[in-house]
Each structure stands twice: as C-alpha cells, then as structure tokens.
Amino acid sequence: MYRIAFGTSGWRGILCEDFTFENVKVVTQAIADHVTAIGERDKGLIVAYDTRFMGERFAKETARVLAGSGIKAYFCKRDTPTPVVSFEILRRGAAGAINFTASHNPPEYNGIKFSPSWGGPALPETTGDIERRANEMLGEVCYRELALDEAARSGLLEEIDPRRTYLAELEKKVDFAAIAGLGTVAVNALYGTGRGYLDEPLTAHKVSVRTMNMHRDPYFGGFPPEPSEKYIQDFINLVKGDPAIRLGIATDGDADRFGIIDEDGTFIEPNYIIALLLDYLVRVRKMTGAVARSVATSHLVDAVARKHGIEVIETPVGFKYIGELISQDRIIIGGEESAGLTIKGHVPEKDGILACFLVAEMVAREGMSVKRLLERLYGEVGTFVTKRENITLSPELEAGYAAKQHQAPGEFAGLKVRETVTVDGSKFILEDGSWLLFRKSGTEPVVRLYGEASSAERLAAVMAAGKAFILG
Template sequence: MTQIRFGTSGWRDIIAENFTFANVRLVARAIAEYLLAEGADRPQVVVGYDTRFLSEAFAAEAAAVLAAHGVRVWLTDRDAPTPVIAYEVICRGAAGGLNITASHNPPEYNGLKFSGPSGGPVLPAVTDRIEKRVQELLAQPETPRPPLGELEAKGLVVRIDPRPTYLNRLRELVDLRAIAAARLKIAVDLLYGTAGGYLDEILREAGCDVQTLHGARNPAFGGAAPDPSDANLQELATIVRSGGCHLGLATDGDADRYGIIDRDGRFIEPNYILALLLKHLIATRGWRMGAARSVATSHLVDAVARQQRVPMYETKVGFKYLGELIAQGKVALCGEESAGLSILGHVPEKDGILAALLVTEMIAMAEGRSVQSLLDTLYTEVGSTIYARRVNLHLTLEQQERLADRLNDLPTRVAGLAVVEVNRLDGTKLLLEDGSWLLVRSSGTEPVVRLYLDAHSETQIEELTAAARALLGV
C-alpha cells in the first residue's frame, strides 16, 4: 500500500488502487481515535459525500466505523457540497466533518476531507497524527463492527438533510432582493457535481431565468475533471453568448470552487473576482476588516486593500490557513487563485455556491454593466493593470532532482527587472522592482510543479513565463 498522505485539501488517491474500502476504514478509525483522545464526550461527526463513483458507499463505510468506535454520526441523505457539510458541523456543534470527495480532480480519483469543529479543514498537526495512527493500524487486525443498519437502529448513525439550513444561511448572506430586481438571465454549469438543488434553486428563488447544464449525476463527469476552468467551461461560454445571458456560473465537483463566464463568453480569472468582490463587500456591507490571500494569489486584491485602506494578510497555500482568519473574524473576505473564497460570518471553508451568488449580486447592482467593465474601472481606481497566470510544469525526473539547486541559486534580475525580495513562505516567490512577481511551488494535490505570475501586460506575462522556464531548466 502506498502511504496515505493528506495534502493541501485532504487525502486523495486513485479509486481501487489506494483509495479502497479497507483504507477508508483505517482513516475513519484513526479519526475516531483522535477525537476520543482529545477528550470529547461522545463526539459527533457530520459525514457527507460527492457524486463520484461509490462515494455514498465509502461514506457509509466511514460512518459505520466512526459509530462502532464511539462517535455519533450525522450522515447526509444525498450528495452534499463541501461548504454545506462545513456549515452543518457548525450548526450541530459537531467535533468535525468527514467528507468523501476528490473535489475537482479527475474521475478516477476519490478522496477524504476531515474538518474540525469550526467547519474548516484541520491543520497539518492533526493530519500528521492521523497519518501516523493509520500506519500503526496497518500492523493490527481489523476490528469487526456491526452493520450500518444496526448502528442506525440504535441511533448511532442518523440520516440528515442539511440543505434547508444551508439555504437559509445563503439568504442571510446574499441580497436576493437586489438579484430579483435585476431580472437576470443566467446559465449554470453544475459539472455533474453536488451543487444541483442549491445554486440553481436559489437563483430561481431570486427570480432569475436559469438554464442548467450537466445537472445529472455522472461519476465519469463527462470524461473530464469537474474543474470550473476556462478550458472546461467552453460549452457554458457558448450558451451564455448565444442565449444573451448576463452571466455564466459554474461550480466544481464538491461545489467549493467556482467559475465565472462574463456576458460575452469570456472566462474571468478567480484572481480578479477576489479583488472585485472585496470592493463590492466594502461598498455594500461597510466591512473594514480587510482581506487575506494565499502567497500564490494575485496582488490585485492587495491593490484594492491599499486603495480602500484596509489590512491585507498573506498565508501559505491551502484554505485551512485562510479559514483560520475567517474563523477569527479578522477579514471580510479571503480567497485563493484556485477559486476558493469565503466571507465574514460564514464557514472557514471554500464555498463556490456563495462565490457565484455574490458575483450575481454584484452584477445585479451594476446597472447593466459586465464583469469586464467593472474590472476595467477597478484597474483605473487602483492605478495599475494586473494580469495573472498559473502554469503547470511537468518536470522530468532529472529536472525534479535539480529543482532545489536551481531555486537556491537565484538570479538578481528576471526578464530585465531587479529582484527586490525573495519570499519562501510556501515555495519560492521572486518579487520584482515594478510589482510583478513569479512563484515556483510544488503542488500539494497533483504531481506537478506550478508557476504563478503577476504582470502588468500580456506581453510581460509571456516574458516572465519564458524567464521562469529558463530558470528552472524546462
């Protein structure tokens, strides 16, 4: 067995290779023992799952193991988005949440996310303990347990519908009246994921004319990863253009990420959405707590924070670090370039449904303007045009072996610009004299090295990308 490792967002592996029922039982038992060791008296855990192959069966198996080891389980009665499970943890005062999902990964993957009592992902100190205990349990015989039906009959596993409670929370967080007044036409691509009956339903409740794509369950996700990226949303873009829609909205497999298509079919980078929504939240809510972003996220949101004179925080990659700031009430908005976002008073976890609704609210209040028009105005207000890009680099074994040496021998200039600071918070980030930057970081969820860039023009983006490739020997 390949060792079970928790990355930036849980444990993910290929189904039937390392993501097996036996291994899910091991992880569930390790989680149960962790919770009991923390001194919780009859701890409670919310268990949910996504639309992937066998996800409901993996969730049932995990629920049975947790219950057999002294943990009361609230098991969702259907596939449920990650933010919904997070909110249910908070509402029930549970000790945590266990979610069977591989999020936006390709269909051959499944995974397991473990969240704490705040509803947000647990920190590495916790997952390290779980990983260690799993390795210890491998040497022990598996403990027999009662069947799930028997545990349900005893009230140790209870089926729940978390949907009404979560939808009520969205009604509190989003101005549905403003959306209704705008009479918007919106296309929604659910990418065969868990957001069906959530995002599309609340938009219809708000009076929108909604066209839904890929709302049925398909564990193969139509042959592609359920990732709301530019490449995966071309069908949505075509429908938005041809149908005269005001917006195209999408969520990933477990609805913790979002994708935005403007009225002309243009994909709007999540980096830009963060900056636009920070400005929108300050203007409409009067929030002055500031914002937080990961080290890999564009500094456009920093420019808005400076212009609005609110604080800005930077964290490692991984929403668990950003979520801590939401849980502490320090920020109005936190987000990352990979389409994760949450706001003050909500779960310390990514919520793609909420993000899509906030963009809808912003457009509803924009008096007929497009997202790109709002972005152009923002560039004028902050005095800088910023373009962001992420490139996945598949390195050869030789290139991987030389990577550390290359990153320890850095140039003083890149693409003709002086390097003014090197940031090693998470990866290696070179900040340049004109405010542009590049970051090299190994992915925590995929076997790639990622290159992130901020620049002031499309031409400069290409120059920095070429310079970074030369630096890495790619």
C-alpha cells in the same frame, strides 16, 4: 508499502488502486481515534459524500466504523457540498466531518476530507496525527465495525439533510431581491453537488434561470469537474449564444470552487473575482477588516486593499490557513487563485455557491457586466495580468531542484529582484511590481510556476525567464 498522506485538502487516491474500502476503514478508524484522543467523540461526526462513484458505499462503511468506536454518525441523505458540510458542523456543534470528495480532480479519484469542529479544513497538526495513526495500522484489521441497523437502534446513526438550513442562512447573506432584477442567469453544476443549491434559490426569487449539467454523473461528462475555461466550453458557448443571459455561474464537483462567465461568454479568472468582491464588499456593503490571499493569488487584491486602507495577510497555499482567519473574524474576504473564497461571518471553508451568488448580486447592484467592473477597477488601481503554468521535471532536474532554489538569480527578464517571499515555495517580487512564484508539487515531478505583471507582454517575458531558470 503504500502510505496514507494528506495533502492541502485531505487524502486522495485512485479508486481500486490506493483508494479502497480497506484503506478507507483504516483512515476512518484513525480519525475516530484522533477525535477520541482530543475528547470530542460524544459530539459525533457528520458523514458526507459528493457525486463520485461509490460515494455512498464508502460513506456507509465509514458510519459502520464510527459506530464501532461509539461515535455517532450524522449521515447525509444525498450528495452534499463541502461548504454545506462546514456549515452543518458549526450548526450542530459536531466534532467534525468525514467527507468523501476529490473536489475538482478527475473522476477516477476519490478522497477523504476531514474537517474538525471549527469547521475549516484540518490544519497540518491534525492531519499529521491522523496520518501517523493510519500508517501505523496499515496492513492490519485494526478497525471496529457495527452493522448500520444496529448502529441506528443504538442511536449511533442519524440521517440528515442540511440543505434547507444552509439555504436559509444564504438568504441572510445574499441580496436575492437585487439578483431578481438582473435578468437570465445560466447555471452549471458540472454534474456535482451544486444541484438544487445553485438553481433553486434563484428560481424561488423569480430569477430566470438556464441550467446545464444538473444531473448526477460520476464521470462528469468525461472531464474533471473543474469550472475552469478549459473544461466548460459547452457552458461558455451556451452563454455566448443567448443574448438574454446576463451571467453564467458554475461550481465544481463538491461546490467549493466557482466559475464565472460574463454576459458575452468571457471566462473571468478567479483572481479578478476575489479583488472585485473585496472592492464591492467594502465600498457597497461597508464591511470592515483585513483581507487574506494565498501567496499564489493576484496582487490586484493588494491594490484594492491599498485603495481602501486595508491590511493584506498573505498565507501559504491551502484554504485551511484562510479558514482559520475567518474563524477568528479577522478578515472581510479570503481567497485563492484556484477559485476558492469565503467572507466574514460565513463558514471557514471555500464556498463556490456563495461566491457565485455574490458575483450575481454585485453585477445586479452595480448595473455593469463583470468585464466593465474590472475595467473600472483597473482604471482606479492599475492593470494586473496573471498566469500559472505546470513544468514537468526530468529526474535530473528534480534531484537538483531544492539546491537550485538557493541559487536564484538577482533578476528575471532584466528586472531586479526587490524582495523574496518564502511563505510557500519561492516568490520573487521584481522592481516593477511583477512577480514569479515557484512551488514544487509534493506528489509528482512538477513545479508550478505562477506569474503576474502589468501587461501580457511583460508577463510573457517574466514567465519565460522563470521557466528558463527552472529548466536551465
């Protein structure tokens, strides 16, 4: 029998296969029972969705099940970014949110992301309880439902639109007056929830804006709604072809991830953006605290931290761990190589909208392109080149993978292993500061291989050695 399993950002599945109305109702009932068990049902839950196919329908069915359990649903009127949902949880003091999103996954996917009352992605102990409850109910009609009109009459359904309050909060955290002097900014919402969030604050501050893919399309133009170099060539060409454009900013399907295009059309890796913003926030904004990065994120962040005498906190992959540190007010900025970040005093969730605006502010106030800023930083702390590669395993290699991790060699590419980190997967720090990370996927026969070195040539040798070890 199919079982519900929550990953790093919720439960995701393919529409009409495992992601069905029946399974959605079961998971919703499990969340309702969890919220009731921890004594927070009277706070209500926000119900939201992104631009994926049938998002509103799934959300309405969820509101009916919540009403059947006596839990009020604050129902978002339109598709809503994940960071905005997080902000609204905290603003309302809600018990959490059920958000229908599969983030940057291909269009055939949808998902449920549950965020508890502290506003960040649910931690494993929370999702584990929800999983257990849901799997015990699978195959049974165990949920309770109430018609939406009856729910509204009973005070168990209220429509909301959190956009204005969220954008008002951004006004306190972004120097839009500085961005106004930047010049033309290109904006790409990738057919997702960033529409009206990325463009309108800029135009309200008289910034010249060029937009692309700003209408809703559940097929996302035929690509996954991920603002990575592979999927936004049309946007790169737009920036490259218009000399007036100073910066290109993009968000993914639910606007929790960011993509940055420099004025010459160069795609800037998220790893570098996290380090640049850390340096900017400390040096220019005078922010204080530690910095957090996932185990898979560039050590350029560490080099910047050393420059400023700042503590680095290394977390497992999954933004929930960074979000928890934000909620504890311990860090200036937290980020992941997969294009997620947030800052001190903001939501404990990835926010691609804020990330884009902070980069625009940085470029405007520093008076340099992103590439020039990165070159300057390299001159101060050294060069870092990163790469990630997915390696598919044969059944034989997958069966022996766990044992192989305990037989790792003492060197890679002629460099001795100086330190082994097991925060998440197996990470080998080499004698020259280069490193490799092996992380096995929990859902498919794939090992994610991450690497970093001080040059492209050294990185190629290190990655080749890591791949040979996995496949050997």
